[in-house]
Amino acid sequence: MTNLTTPLTEEQVRSLKVGDPASISGVIFTGRDAVHKYLYEGGELPEGVCLEGGVIYHCGPVVVKDDKGVWRVTAAGPTTSIREEPYQADIMKKFGVRGVIGKGGMGAKTLDGCNENGNVYLHAIGGAAQVLAEHIVKVRNVYFLEEFGSPEAIWELEVDQFPAVVTMDSHGQSLHDKVAADSQAALEDNL
Amino acid sequence: MGELFESIIEIVRRTSSEIPKDVGQGIIDALEAEKKGTIAESALKIIERNIELAQEKSQPLCQDTGSVLFYVDCPIGYDQISFEETARRAVTEATNRGYLRQNSVDSLTGKNDGTNVGPGAPAIHFHQHQADHVEVRMILKGGGCENVGAQYSLPNTQLKANRDLEGCRKVILDAVVQAQGKGCGPGILGICIGGDRATGYEHSKIQFLRKLDDQNENPELAELEENILTTANKLGIGPMGFGGNTTLLGVKICAANRVPASFFVSISYMCWAFRRHGAELERGGKIKEWLY
Numbered sequence: 329m330t331n332l333t334t335p336l337t338e339e340q341v342r343s344l345k346v347g348d349p350a351s352i353s354g355v356i357f358t359g360r361d362a363v364h365k366y367l368y369e370g371g372e373l374p375e376g377v378c379l380e381g382g383v384i385y386h387c388g389p390v391v392v393k394d395d396k397g398v399w400r401v402t403a404a405g406p407t408t409s410i411r412e413e414p415y416q417a418d419i420m421k422k423f424g425v426r427g428v429i430g431k432g433g434m435g436a437k438t439l440d441g442c443n444e445n446g447n448v449y450l451h452a453i454g455g456a457a458q459v460l461a462e463h464i465v466k467v468r469n470v471y472f473l474e475e476f477g478s479p480e481a482i483w484e485l486e487v488d489q490f491p492a493v494v495t496m497d498s499h500g501q502s503l504h505d506k507v508a509a510d511s512q513a514a515l516e517d518n519l
Numbered sequence: 520m521g522e523l524f525e526s527i528i529e530i531v532r533r534t535s536s537e538i539p540k541d542v543g544q545g546i547i548d549a550l551e552a553e554k555k556g557t558i559a560e561s562a563l564k565i566i567e568r569n570i571e572l573a574q575e576k577s578q579p580l581c582q583d584t585g586s587v588l589f590y591v592d593c594p595i596g597y598d599q600i601s602f603e604e605t606a607r608r609a610v611t612e613a614t615n616r617g618y619l620r621q622n623s624v625d626s627l628t629g630k631n632d633g634t635n636v637g638p639g640a641p642a643i644h645f646h647q648h649q650a651d652h653v654e655v656r657m658i659l660k661g662g663g664c665e666n667v668g669a670q671y672s673l674p675n676t677q678l679k680a681n682r683d684l685e686g687c688r689k690v691i692l693d694a695v696v697q698a699q700g701k702g703c704g705p706g707i708l709g710i711c712i713g714g715d716r717a718t719g720y721e722h723s724k725i726q727f728l729r730k731l732d733d734q735n736e737n738p739e740l741a742e743l744e745e746n747i748l749t750t751a752n753k754l755g756i757g758p759m760g761f762g763g764n765t766t767l768l769g770v771k772i773c774a775a776n777r778v779p780a781s782f783f784v785s786i787s788y789m790c791w792a793f794r795r796h797g798a799e800l801e802r803g804g805k806i807k808e809w810l811y
Binding site for chain 1: 666693
């Protein structure tokens with residue numbers, strides 16, 4: 329298990345290989361469809377958000393305000409990452425993002441970007457909303473809540489040993505490409 | 520607000536936070552089938568822990584609490600309009616209580632008003648039956664698995680799939696390979712052979728009301744279900760698409776008549792976080808017994 333603490337350095341990211349279990353501590357920012365489209369189309373990051381060396385989490389959490397008016401994440405698994413494929417590599421490059429956490433993997437453009445810019449794709453367990461919420465220790469802030477709605481907002485989260493697996497590394501390797509090719513070949517054997 | 524209102528909230532709560540027993544058993548079996556020390560095994564361990572935690576805390580198994588689908592069997596003369604009004608209010612209240620995410624978006628404006636109620640949401644399917652009681656079943660189906668559903672029109676030249684059961688098998692297995700881990704596998708397939716485009720998908724989802732360990736009454740379909748399940752689990756896609764022995768937990772297939780010109784195979788994919796529950800109601804709307 330590799331322990332990563334944000335902000336991440338290029339060296340740290342380059343040392344990660346496909347199949348490595350990793351745990352992330354520090355601060356991460358959620359961002360999904362609306363945020364990616366907005367940033368890709370030239371939108372500015374809201375004041376207070378710095379993604380340099382940062383990690384974007386593809387996630388639309390369930391967040392409730394408790395009796396004292398404090399935000400609390402009650403469910404927070406990853407959403408499908410491939411929808412951000414048109415935008416991801418450019419956004420990582422533009423804002424200095426080092427890593428993305430999501431599920432299902434991403435495509436060739438993102439993989440090339442990871443290779444070129446020293447980024448990594450970390451796969452969290454889809455649907456494991458409760459286990460993952462337990463690793464979110466605090467909601468630091470929320471941005472674009474009104475504009476994009478709760479699931480699509482940018483939530484700034486403090487995390488402790490958030491579990492994930494490297495499935496796309498900065499050396500051109502993708503577990504998803506390998507499993508897809510192997511399973512297609514296995515299917516042909518079984519038809 | 521009335522017994523029916525509270526009962527529907529309870530059905531939502533339970534559906535969102537507790538995996539049905541038959542699916543839970545499937546996950547336990549899957550964990551045993553994976554090699555120790557693999558990332559597939561560790562994924563399933565996290566899944567198992569997640570199932571326990573969600574139930575303990577009465578919180579959503581998955582943050583994508585999905586499309587809210589009601590299947591209501593009711594006696595002749597039952598007031599469907601007032602059920603629907605109550606169900607809509609109950610869904611909003613269940614959202615306020617955190618059992619559902621604010622998950623319903625206006626497709627034209629992109630606005631999410633946080634109520635989970637709007638045109639087509641929740642979806643309520645009524646069916647009259649001869650019995651004098653009401654049964655309410657619910658499925659919460661997340662977007663990740665909904666997005667990997669597929670509908671094929673046979674014949675399909677590329678897949679060499681003809682208008683027969685072998686052709687159906689080819690397109691269903693193609694859908695499994697196309698889905699990879701994106702639908703949060705190990706998954707469960709609901710399939711309808713035939714129908715039109717809309718009813719095909721509708722019947723494919725109704726298959727999710729069946730328990731995983733039931734037996735298809737049609738021997739040909741039972742055999743096809745078994746064949747798809749066994750073959751899919753040889754493909755090495757595995758939990759979350761990490762590679763491994765468990766790609767699917769179950770396959771449920773039905774057939775509907777088609778017109779001579781059309782031959783659709785409609786495939787719905789359900790994630791491992793299979794949220795399905797239901798209850799028989801007493802006359803006043805109180806929950807009499809759980810159905811799963």
